Structure formats: C-alpha cells, structure tokens
Amino acid sequence: MSTVATVAEASHHLEPLISDLGLILMTAGIAVLIFKKLKQPLVLGYLIAGFLAGTHFDFFPSVSDVKSVEVWAEIGVIFLLFSLGLEFSFKKLMKVGGTASINAMTQIITMVIVGYLVGQWMGWRQMDSIFLGVILSISSTTIILKTFDELGVKSQKFAGIVIGSLIVQDIVAILMMVLLSTVAASQQFSGMELLQSVLKLAFFLTAWFVGGIFFIPTLLKKAKPLLTDEMMLIISLALCLMMVILAANVGFSPALGAFIMGSIIAETTQAEHIEHLVKPVKDLFAAVFFVSVGMLIDPTTLYTHAWPVAILTLVVIFGQSISSIIGALISGQPLKQSIQIGMTLAQIGEFSFIIATLGMSLNVTSDFLYPIVVAVSAVTTFTTPFMVKMAVPFSEYLEKKLPRRWVKRIARYSANAQAIRSVSTWQIVLRAYMSQIIIHTIIITAIILLSSKYLLPLVENYKFGNPIAALITIIIIAPFLWALALRRVAVKEVEILFKERKYRGPIMMMIFFRMGLALFYIGFLLNIFFSPIIAFFALVTAVAIYFFYPKQLHRQYHKIESHFLKNLNTRDEVSIKRRYASLTPWDGHMTTFQIAKESNIAGKTLEELRIREEMGINIAFIKRGEIMVKIPTKNERLFPGDEICVIGSDAQVKEFDNYLHQHEFDPPKNVKKAEIVLQQLELKRDEFVGKSISQSKIRERTNGMVVGIERGGKRLLNPESNLILEKDDVLWVVGDKKRLNQFFKE
Template sequence: MLAETVTATAETATHLYPLISDLGLILMTAAVAVLIFKKIKQPLVLGYLIAGFLAGNHFDFFPSVTDIKSVEVWAEIGVIFLLFSLGLEFSFKKLVKVGGTASITAVTQIVAMLFIGYTVGHLMGWKQMDCIFLGVILSISSTTIILKTFDELGVKAQKFAGNVIGSLIVQDIVAILMMVLLSTIAVSSQFSGSELIKSVLKLVFFLTIWFVGGIFFIPTLLKRAKSLLTDEMLLIVSIALCLMMVILAANVGFSPALGAFIMGSIIAETTQAEHIEHLVKPVKDLFGAVFFVSVGMLINPGTLAQYYIPVIILTVVVIFGQSVSSMIGALLSGQPLKQSVQTGMSLSQIGEFSFIIATLGMTLDVTSSFLYPIVVAVSAVTTFTTPFMVKLSIPVSEFLSKKLPRKWVKRIERYSANAQAIKSVSTWQIVLRAYLLQIIIHSIIIVAVTFLSAKFLLPLVEGSKFGNAIAALVTLILLSPFLWALALRRVAVKEVLILMAERKYRGPIIMMILFRFILTLVFIGFLLDNFFSREVAFIAFAVALILYIIFPKKLNAQYHRIETHFMKNLNAREIINNKRRRSDLTPWEGHLSTFDIAKESNIAGKTLQELQLREEIGVNIAFIKRGDITIKIPSRNERLFPGDEVCVIGTDKQVDEFKDYLNKHEIDVSPNVKENEIVLQQLELKNEDFIGKSIRQSQLREKTNGLVVGIERKGDRILNPDSQMILEKDDILWIVGDKKLLTKLVQP
C-alpha cells in the first residue's frame, strides 16, 4: 500500500513538475523585468513582453518553458480577468455620459484606421483575412498604456485627458463588438450581409437580456448578502459570477472574453463595485502578467527580421494615422485645436486589445503566422513613443496654430465655440427615442422569456392533461406587466402633449401608439402558438386579451414595482457615491476641477479674500461642498474648513498651479468633479441694460448667483476677467452659475 502511495505521489509530482516549473520561470522572469522597467520608468507591459521573449522557445540563452499548452490556458484565463476588470471600470451609463465629443473622436479614428489598415495590408500583398484583422488591430488604442502614461506625466486632471479617456471607453466597446463580428466572418469565411446582420441582432438581443436581468438580480443579491460576505467570500462570489457569464456566453456562441466583460460591467453598477475591483485586482494582475508574458513568448526574431519592413511601415501608420484621425475626430466634435492635437497624439499606439484580437485570429486559424509577432513589435515601439507623443502635443499644437492659415484657425475656433452651444435635443427626438427604447427592450424581454419557457418549462409538464395550459398561464403571468407596458404605458408624456398640439406630428404619434398595440397582440399570439394548436391558441388569445383589459391597474402597479426595483439597482452606486462629473469651458480650455481640503491644511480657517486665489493663481471658486451643504458661488468672506471640497475653474496650467499650491500646504488632492446644479452658459450680450457697465455694475453675479468666467470679444478671449471690465455690445459671455437663474437671464 505504501509503495503504491509513493508511486502515485511520484507520478503526480512528475505530472505537476512542468506546470510548476514553467509558472515559476514565467513569474520569476516577469518579476525581474518589471523591476527593471519600473526603475527606468517604462510601461510594465513591455517588461512582460521581454520576459516572455526570454522564457520562450525563440531565445536559446535562457531557460525555456516546456509545456506551452498550459501557458496558453493560463493566458486565456488572463484575458478573461483582464476583460472582467475592464468591465468593472466601465459603466453603461458612463458611455452615455461620455457624450458626442468622445464618441465622434473614437468613431472617426476607428473608421479611418480600419480603412487605412486594410488598404496597407492589401498593398503589401497580404491575404484578405489578414488585412481585415490588421485594420481592426490598428484601430484600437491601448487603455493600459495611456492611463499609465497620464499618471506618470501628471496630466490626468487636464481637460484633454477627459476626452481621451472617453474615447477609450467607446473604443473598448467597439472592440468587443468587432471581436464578435470577426468571429462570424472567420467562421463563415465570407462577407455575408445576412450573417453579419444576424450576428449583430443576436448580440443586441443577448446583451439586452444579460444587462436587464443582471441589473435586476445581481445588485439585490449582493446587497442582501452584504452582512454575510467577507472579503474572501465576496471575491469568490465575484469570480463565480464572472465564470458563470463566461460559460453562458460560450454556450450561445460568443467569446468567453465578452461574457467576462458583460459581468464586470453589470457588477460595476453595484454599490460594492470599487471593493470588488480592489479584491479582483491581484488575481487580474497575476493572470494578466501570464497573458502578456505568453504574448512575448510568440516573438520570433527570425520572423521579425524577415518582416522588418512591414513592422516599420505599420509603426509609422499607427503613430501618424491614429494621431491625425483622432485629431480630426476631436475637431469635428467641437474641440479646440490645442486639445484636438493633444487628444490625437495621446491615442497613437496599440496595445492589449490588439494582442487579444491577434490571438483570436490565431485561435480561429484564419490569420498568417507572421501577423502576431508583427503586431507585438509595433505595439512595443508605439508604447515607447507614447510618452514622447504626449509631451510633444503642446509644441505641435502651437506650431500648427502659427503655420496654418489664419482663416482656418479662426474657423476652428468659431466652430468649437458654436459646437458647445448646440446642446438641445428636439421634442420629436425625445419622443422617438423614448418609444424606440420602450419597444426594443420590452420586445427582447418578451421573446426571451417565451423561448426560455418553451425550452425549459414546457418539457417539465409535457404529457400531463393540462400541462400546456399551465405552462402558458405561468408564462403569461410572468410577461403580463411587460406586455401591458409595451402596449399601453405612456412615455415622454409632456413631449407627446406638446407635439399633439401640432398637426404634422399627430399622425406619426398615433401610428406609433397603434404599432405598439399591434406588436403586443402579435407577441401574445406568438406565445400561445408555442403552447397550443392554432384553434386553442385563438381562444386563449381572446381570453388573455379580455384579462388584460379588465386588470389594467394591477398590471400597471406590478410593472411600476419591477421598474422601480430595476432603476433603484441601476442608480444605487451613483446615488451613494454622488458620482462626479466634469464640466468644460472649451473656448478657453478652462474646466471645473474639485479638490479636498485636508484636515491638517494650514489654509483652513482663512477667507477667500485672505487667500487671494484669483489674484495669485487666476482660478475662481465655483462652489464649496461642506457635508450635505453646497455653497454656490461663495462670497469673498467665505472661509475654508477642513474636509471642504472646493471646485475651481481655470485652465490646465492654472489647475496644475492650484494643485501645487495645495500640495505645499499639505492638502490631500482628489481631482474629481462632483455632481452639481451649477452650469456653464454662453450668453451673447444684446441687453442694453448691461452694455457700457462694468461686470460689477451689471450685477450679473447677483442676478445669476454666478460668475463671469470668460468673455469673447471680436475673436479675443479673456478667462476670469476683472470685475471692472466694461461690457460691450456683441460680447459673448461665459457665466458659471445657478442653472435656473441663468435660464431666466437668457430668455427674451
């Protein structure tokens, strides 16, 4: 018996030996590389890539990994945790709040680089699938590298950084969608329009179901189990939820990475998102390191020597193509020239998503073997160049301002100023958006529940006398609130009443109402047709319709409870954390930033007049938040107290000076922006009551409970003007103040 045990133990050790030794080699090499790259202040990703090259089979003067298959499994797990962690940092609402500026920038860059990448690959004689993957690979910038660079250069609080980060959010979402589409193209090996449409509709269907169901159940689960969950249990539950969604995504034909990302984005809406992100980070870092090391193991010097010309060409294409396309996108979105150049030059690299997409091509066996090492080489070079591109962006913007024709510069400035003023959405757009959202979400929920019931519930009652009737009744009860909401729930009530007063909108609105009602009838018929014969389904349909007419109030109440629960879960994190928001004064590159006054600060207790912040640094105090109290546009006699949050308005340079000023006085800095009722409003001066008076004499501060923070006069701009400045006709004033008072002021 003892001999058998010893033999079994020896066999187990023999089996585990390559696994343990390989993992030890990878982590030891990665640790040394990371220490070196940390010392020379270079991105850690490059350290992992070089560690992988050293531990790989293409470098003979260093111990090599023996079991490549195990490393590939770890690398796949690394991708899952990387995407899960990315999802935890992402919020679906954050994408909405990114707005048009970052979306236009990102979409312009992606479309341009898709075309450029495909064209360059075609000109180099690569096969079509290589060209398609190359276009996608070159279109996605690196979130990891950019955020790391911003931290190291200390520019994360500057205005252009907000647009860059917003663009990265959009790019990450588009990258996920393109991974799904690439998988479809690779499997079908053709550009079938119908197949692509099916894939997109399938993706939208499952994303909606997963998001709605996840937000409805998961925050509630975590909230009710909060008192029972230790850090260890919360980590286990989070990873379990992640892997559950990975399995679900794989079973319906999507990549495991998509499932991990979706679960991360669902958990990101919970109140424990930051804590979970903190707990998952070590796991993500471990397996993420293994992933990047595995990428480095595929670097083949022979292949790179053979394809050094494509590496050089693609490096130039990425640096200049991404910079120019992103800059054009930022200009189109209404950003000034300086910020557009800073945005473009910051996005001039490829990184982790490019590796993942290149890995997808290899896994599906549809791309050539040389593509992967070329992509890694281009990423390594552009990672090194990123900090220099960010540093050079200001000199380049100044150079362009001087060298470009003056007419062009003036048009860019005017377009930028006007773009900020175009914020309104028409009443018809509001109504149309509300109706489409109502139809799409409820239709997906109804179809999903019907299919699930037919697949899982119906087989349980099959063979019994009233089995089908019971299954149909249960399904109908479950769907009744959603069917009622699809047919009869009123949305955008005020806007609909406004439009109904105009004759040209009455017909379209009535048609939309009828369409919703007819679609509901179709879904009821579809549901019953899955459980009964046509004749029985028709009778059941009539009975169901009568029941819906008899109990509208109960259905309304039930749906209201479901919706309230969903919205409560969706907004819980935002309500508790008082999520911060960034406000911009684009024409002057000024913006609002919030800083915390530390308890040990030696400026606490002083008045704003004593501090002379405006005179010494050039910033204005927009508001002071003290606990639950917000002091809007504080007077010069207002004192600062420990724990206050002060919101200042100024340029990037002024905000940095204020930050340094606080640091000198031992202040804890938290450069985030708080949700507030203070807004920036553009006002063209036409009112005779103000013309010829100074800013102080005009009493604009008293009338708006605000500050005049900018004046544009005949093309010249003045940020934070002196209170004695005389106002002239056709001045364009930028005022930060109370939203309601400003609205009254600009109304004729």
C-alpha cells in the same frame, strides 16, 4: 502500490506546469523591477520577459509545455477583461457624449480601412488584412492610463475625452471580435450574417444587462453581512466565470462574458471593494497573458518582416494621430485639444493582442502576424509618453504655421459645435417611445425564449403541461406587455404635441403600433405552446384578462421598475451621500429641486438671489447636464434645467419651494421658441473698445449675456459688468440665435 504510482504519475504531469509558471513569474518579476527602475511601462517588461522565457531564445531557461501556458493566458484574458469591465459602467458610456463617440468612431473606421489597404498593398491574404485593420484601430487603455498617471495630466480636459474615447473603443472592440468570428467562420463578407450578429449581440447585451442589474446588486446587498473578503472574491470570480460560460454557450467569446459581468458589478455599491479584491488576481494572470504574448516573438520572423514592422509602426503613429485629430475637430474640439487627443491615442495594446490571439485560435491568420503586432505595440508603447509631451508644443507650432483664416474658422466651428441648444419636444417623445419599445421587446423575447428552451421540455409530456407552462410565462411577462402596450411616457410632451394637428397622426400610430406589438408577442408565445387554432382562442382569452386587470399590472410593473432603478442608481446615490454627508447639519436635510424653464431667477448669480441670507438655505451642489458644480461660489449662475441640492430644515425647504413657484411665469402663447446658443464675438469695432461691458449695451442689443472673455491667450469666466473691453478681445456671448446673428451682421 497503485496509489503511490498514481501520485507519482500525477506529480510527473504536474511538474512542467509548476516549473513553467515559476519560470514565467520569475522572469516577469525581474522585468517588473528593471522597467520600474527605468520608468517604462510594465507591459513592455512582460513582453521582453516572455521573449526570454520562450522557445526562440536559447540563452535562457525555456518553458517546456507551451499548451499549458496558453491555458493560463486564456484565463489571463478573462480576468483582464473582467477587471476592465469593473472600471467601466454602461452609465459611463451614456455620459461619454458625442465628442468621444465621434472621435472614437472616426479613428476606428479610418484605421480599419487604412490597415486593410496597407495589408493588401504588402501582398497579405485578405483575412490577414482584415484582422490587421481591426488590430491597428484600437488604442491601449492600459498604456494611456499609465502614461496619464506618470505625467500627471489625468485632470486635464483632453484626458477626459481620451478616456471616453477608450470606453467607446473597448465596446466596439468587443463587437468587432464577434463580427470577426462570424467572418472567419464563413470566410466571406455576408451583409445579412453581419447584421444578424450585430442584432444578436445587441439583444444579449441588453438582456444580460437588464437581468444582471435586477438580480446581482440585490444578491450582493442581501449577502453583504455574511461575506468576508475571501467569500466576496470567490463569489465575484464565480459570477464572472458563470457569465463566461453563458457567453460561450450562446456563441460569443469568453472575454465578452467576463467584460459584461464586470460592467454589471460596476453598477453595485461594492464595485470599488470588489475591484480592490480582484486586482491581485488580475495582475497575476494579466502578467501571465502578456508574458505568453512575448513568448510568441520570433526574432527570425521579425528580421524577415522588418519592413512591415517599420511601415505599420509609422501607420499607427501617424494614422491614429491624424484620424483622431480629425475626429476631435469634427466633434467641435479646439485645435490644441484635438492635437492632444490625437497624439495620445497613437499606439496599440492589449486588445490588439487579444484580437491577434483570436485570429490564431480560429486558424485564419498567418503565423507572422502575431509577432509583427507585438513588435509594433512595443515600439508605440515607447513613443506614447513622448507623443503626449510633444502635443502642446506641436499644437502651438501648428497654430503659427497654419493660415490665420483656418485657425479662426476652426475656433468658430468649435464654438458653434459646443453651443447650448434645446432638444425639441418631438425628439423627446420619439426617444421615449423608441426606448420603451426596444427595451420591453428584448425583455419579453428573452423570457419567452428561456421558457420555450428550459420550461417547455420539462412539462410537455404531461397532460396539462403546456397550458401550465404558457400560464406561468404569461404571468411573468404580463407587466412588461402592459408597459409595452399601455404605459404612458413623456406625458407632458405628448399633451403639448397633441394640441397640434400635424403630430396627432404619428402619435396615434405609435400608440397602436405598441398595442399591436404586445398582441403579436402574446400570439407568438401561445403558438409555441399550442397549435395555431388553440392559440387563437387562448389569445382572445388572454387579451380579455389582460385588459381586465390593468391596475394590478401597473402596480406590479411599477414595483419591478422601481427595484431595477434602485439597483441601477444606488451607487451614485451612495457616493453623493458620502460626498456631502459632512455638509448636512444636524437639524437639516438635503432636497433636490429643478430650476424650471419658465423661472425668472434663471441667469442670476447666487449673490444676486441672496438665497442663503433671505431663507437660510445652503446649496450643496448644482447638476447641469453632465457637469456637477460642487459647493458653488457666489458668482455661480443658475440656468433653466439646473438641478440644485439645497440643505435646510423642513420649514426652510418649504419656503424655498414656494419661492421657486412664485418666480415661475406662464410663457406667452403662439410665440416661437428662441434658440439659445453660445457664440464668439471678436472685437474689431471701435464703438466697443474702451467701454465697459455694461456701457457697450451688448446684453440689451443681443438679449444675451457675456459669459467669458479671451484676452492675450488667457480666459476670464463670468466677467464683471464694469470690465473695460479692449481691441481684439474675444467675447463669449450666450443669447438668442437670431438676435446674435443680427448683431454680428451690423
């Protein structure tokens, strides 16, 4: 009888959860069908479904247990962020470049300030205003990507910059969630606490990323033959929830842990497969999350705060657009693309909901903020497709109405901002040393803290427990200490700078600083496990052993680094192999070469070089910075620093290697390096009009090359030398900066 009673009691408690979930999914399903038919964003349908299923709408069945729905919603946030992480990778962030970063940061900083000031102007509390500023600063990745798919503009250049900006915004949103939690806990702005939070976040992000990339791809690769789709899904979700628990224990939000684990798995070769497996789970719980957001919409609150909703909607549409346009212009984008970027980012979405939810869970925001944010998001979701469509006509209208000199200045600034500039040798050395110090400092600190927290308590009660624990820890961190103190980086650049007296002092200071830092960490470790006196003698012994086995430490570190880089780059290498596998002949193989800075074949087209005709070599692709030129045509030029992938037999590849070396020359000594830039030249002088490019002698007079011509609103890339120049043509010339400036002044 007791068993039957227990089962009956359990079913009684389970029934509201099942009925509520059934009601949510039923209303969500109906909303999906209706909004799909109306060709409107599904997120909006989920919000309306939540409003209908909520307790504020009496003409529809309502959920009975709101608390259980909140639990489902928290799970939905975790899987939503995990899925966003799978679509994001840290290498993508590195490739985003300055344009998207400048645009995103300009928009975020501007909107945080504007949102805070608007909140204060409306008489809201300070904490409401702070959260409002952050909420209004983040655009919606989901809505924008959906709009791009529907309008078919994802391949356009502005869309790539928008997606890059969204990546930066997502990272900054995670950071701001951590900072908001700190501010909410202390109820005041403390510069030191905020700095500590930022440093803590940077430390754990780096440690988690390095550790995750080192272990997780290897785990998935080793287990791949044993894993079915079901097991792969379970392991992926287990890894996600493990990182969620870890993030929560450290003091961060669970959403951050889910996002980090998603971004780590995004670097593995199974990323696309895992993303495909997780998608149904994500869609299910994301629907529950957005429906739960809609349940909080209170018509009475919206009616009472109709004016704030209207004001904030206008603030989002105009504020986001204008700040993004300014950011894009500052980063050097043309006027048309800047307007397209700005008008696309004019909405708020899923991260705004998550941040608003954070404010409610911390009990620091007012009840009216959440439904107002949802209402503003709903309106701006509707307006997004129209804003994207209107961007081009509006930019054309603006170009006609703005003063001509303004348009010319914007165009010239854009050209100069996108000019090709070389990075100085000192910058390369400084960047290499700073990367070496920061990464290894974080790794060593993380290992020491883990050892002191988990290993030391296990052995400290035994007679030789502390020495054994200290020895194990030193053995683990020894390769990283060697790399921090003695590993040579940017070798060629350091040798070049060391020949100049003014750089010798700074370089020696950086070398001694690295050695001193390594000694500090050895002392820091030993001080944790021993008394200061014993730690000093142990330090001397450890340093002696440390310098006695440099080759073994170098070998061990090289093995660790190779394993990490292999895991980090395997996905890219596999994708390249898949992309060009069909190009590889049976008796040939693919080899990558780099065009040297001193090579005299740079600047020539493939047709002029006749590589294929002379040596039988085929070029599969050319990698130029962030750009990949696939299957280049005969008119494609080679530039210094280009990485070219060639296909040929062993003999052909060897012949090509000799060919590259034969065409390299030693640069003359004591000659200042020329700065190569890309500049515009508008033809106003009659001496050029009616002549061909070769007859104009522009190449000889500027020591440059005409790489493009704008004529009547159309652009022609790589024009032939016999092309006749016309009045008002805009020439794009690559050449020596001084020679170009001198030529423009003539």
